[in-house]
Amino acid sequence: MNINELEDHFKNVFQDHEAPLDTNEIWDNIKDELEEDRRRKPFFWIFFGLGILLLGGLWWLSNPPVQTAAPAASRTEISTDNAQPITAIHNTSETITDNTSETIATSPPTEEPSTQQGSGDSDNNSVRPPAPPRASNDSRPPSSLLSNTASKAVVAAADPAADQQQRTALGAFDKLPPQIIEQLAVGGPSFGPLPRKKRHPKKSDRSRLKRPLKARWYHSIEGYSGPTLPIRLLNSKFEPGLTDLRKDSESAQLGLSIGTKYQLSNSRGLILNIGIQYDRAEEKLDYRSQTTVKENVRGTTAVIVNRENRVIDSQLGWITRETTTTREKVHHNAYQMINIPVGIGKRFTGRKHDLEWVVGADYNLISFYNGEFRNGTNAFVELGNGNNISDFYYRKKTGWGLWSSVGYNYFVNRKTSLFVRPDVRFPLGSMTTEDYRVNHRHILFSLKIGGRVYL
């Protein structure tokens, strides 16, 4: 038989060869997985949407809206007919004399509906032009404030003593800086304290005020480790009964988490970080077998003693001996993962302490699983196949996971801080053991303790 002919024959036979197959069985096995994939997508988009919202929120927190002054054009359109009546000033006379911006800010002028005439319907947005400078002995009301005839009439009709009090108040009013008078005329700022700055800003200050202050950025590297406790979510489309059995008989054990991260943070509290992390989730299953063996052995059944209790004869016979042996075996399973976490968060800064909240996603680089038997003294049980691994070793990427942490930092000095950080990780994919095809998904709760150095 020529080998070249054989090769050609092989090629021809297998070119479009179809092996007999029950496609229904194949379809039944894969349709669930395809359905899962379809279901997973909205789940992903929900988290994506939440992430975008969170990012937007953080951006808004780190860039608060800037309060802007009314445009100049709107001021010129307002006539003095819309100005507030003088009686509005009357109620603030006691505090105005204090002549400090803080006190004035706490008691903005109020309106009394009963005393409003004509222009009393003026709203808080009406703007009065600043009063011109006046001599201190001139007790007349400022002409700009009394240009309305109706307002003058109200003052004239009032009690002379009250009128005098008003004029005194207005004298003090004139001593105020024009900016403050303007603020009072419009009913004060909408929120926030009045500006403290009175000096004319330097050129450098003016240019800086036009744009928001730049945030300072800090780079840091951290290392951490800590215990991890998994909550196991199991399912298997192949062997559902086995899933229940595993849920009942296996228990989650403390694992370990070790990692390092690079963090970029700014003076407004925004945090961005990326790192690499090893997580180990453990579970165990106790096996305990007790064997009782009964056997007949030759032994002394009776002894004959004299009066001094000395044995002078003995009688041998068969006696039954019972031996109980207890063997303990512990089956340890370890699910190990190496992840690349990426996060964004917010820091709430104190003097020596701060609190940070970070959320993020991580990508699982490697997952592997192994199981081993140990005896009562925690020594490996040889399984006779050349190694101690009882279960098949399966290696798979589980894709993305979501995580969140809240950390408490204590600054040892300006460059170093120590932190403790509870953390939770939710994997979006699951790991499958080769032998029983049970999908394991571990929600990992860990407490990370570590240190951070600012570069």
Added chain:
Amino acid sequence: MANALNAKNTRVNIESIIQSCKKKERAAQRMLVDALAPYLFSIAKRYVKQTEDAKDVLQDSLIKIFKNIDKCQVQEAAFRAWCKRIVINTALERFRRAARVKELYPGKYPNEPEQFPQAIEQLQTADILRLLERLPEIQKQVFNLYVIDGYRHAEIADMLQIQESSSRTTYMRARRNLQELIKKSDKIRS
């Protein structure tokens, strides 16, 4: 080739099925499985010893195909080649994984010489599969990839993560072994 893609004796337009599969339509996915699974199963069986393992490879491959169907071309020939590549890669990946865990072959490997038909034309699929089964795993893979699936040695080296020269050597050994197996078969007959 068109016959291979006929599902239940009904000629269907494979390109329209692929288009529908890209929209994740369940009925189209089912039709594609009916049409393509026997062909892909035949490929899987050449690379994997056990039938159940071949089914696993097929299932994993089909899931990969449906998950990544957006990335493939709609043309029938290109699609078949793409699916074939996925099945071969999945089977090879499975083999590598099994090698890592030193998976033991469940039964004793048959060492006794077997009898094959004398004329080449009489060699049926099952005979060829039995013949290939008797080759060492790496030789079987290289022989399959080179002779039946038509890959070049450079591609095979890349797929199996070996040197190109190793691929050539392994192929020559596989040929020699096949010849010896057939000679032994002839001796038994005589």
